Amino acid sequence: MSKQINFENYKSKVSLKIRYDDLDTLGHVNNKVYLSYLEESRIQYMGDVMGYEKKSLDFDVVVGRIDIKYLAPVFFSDEIWAYTRVSRIGEKSYDFECWIVKQTENGIKPTAYALVTLVSVDVKTGKSKPNRQEMIDVILDFETIRPEITIKVKQA
DSSP: OOSOOOGGGOOEEEEEOOOGGGBOTTSBBOTTHHHHHHHHHHHHHHHHTTOOOGGGTOOOEEEEEEEEEEOSOOBTTOOEEEEEEEEEEOSSEEEEEEEEEEEETTEEEEEEEEEEEEEEBOTTTOOBOOOOHHHHHHHHHHOSSOOEEOOOOOOO
16 A cells, blocks of 8 residues: 555544464464454444444444455554445445554554454344434545445336
8 A cells, every 4th residue: 555544534543452362373463363453443433433232232333344455564562443434325235444553662563454344234134224324424524534424216
């Protein structure tokens, strides 16, 4: 990733704790652990921005896809954060764009980039459902960079 990222555009930021058992035999954070880091960042965002309550597990979404690009290793002594934003809103899904970064002598260094697609579901039927307009509105009000909107407009 050669372009410069302006992390000021990512208003949702969470500090991540590296546990000893997150490490692999080479001493860096194992690739599977990033899924937990991404989940933490989504839960933080969904609580702060969308009003979801972690204690009640009232999430009406499921993960549809996760695409991670690993950019640099993370070690036990590193300080890391996740910067997260919603980059796309569709009719029944939306995308979280997330950067995992670490502090270095030269500043913040990206260690992973991920795109996570969440699908809104009806918890009773288990089938996908349209995104709630209230949810779309709070995301649009919160984000510094307007997410791409891919909602299909029905023809009359």
